[in-house]
Amino acid sequence: MTELAQMKCEACQADAPKVTDAELAELIRMIPDWGVEVRDGIMQLERVYKFKNFKLAMDFTNKLADLAEEEFHHPGILTEWGKVTVTWWSHSIKGLHRNDFIMAAKTDQLLD
Numbered sequence: 001m002t003e004l005a006q007m008k009c010e011a012c013q014a015d016a017p018k019v020t021d022a023e024l025a026e027l028i029r030m031i032p033d034w035g036v037e038v039r040d041g042i043m044q045l046e047r048v049y050k051f052k053n054f055k056l057a058m059d060f061t062n063k064l065a066d067l068a069e070e071e072f073h074h075p076g077i078l079t080e081w082g083k084v085t086v087t088w089w090s091h092s093i094k095g096l097h098r099n100d101f102i103m104a105a106k107t108d109q110l111l112d
């Protein structure tokens, strides 16, 4: 199985399928530091990253912005002193696509 972080996002059209419950159960195990939240009926992946100060949090945020632009798939980001909350979901399908799991794995790699 190719590592999630090595995969590329696919263009996600409005009729693209959400992940099934079985796919969700399999994929979430591959990104153990991430949780699933439901907001306004939309399932999302979320992780809070901790940092020593605001500058390091901002540096991480900027790297994530570059990654999002490279993949043309964009997260929700809350950047605060010492922490960054990252949320992934697919706006076009109002839910979770495989792309979101790929991007969560790629987000974790930014820490390497």
Ligand SMILES: C[C@H](O)[C@H](O)[C@H]1CNC2=NC(N)=NC(=O)C2=N1
Pocket: 012, 072, 073, 074, 075, 088, 089, 090, 091, 092, 093
């Ligand atoms: C207009 C639309 O937002 C764009 O086509 C792209 C940009 N980035 C995106 N990011 C995310 N997370 N979901 C999308 O559906 C999405 N669509």
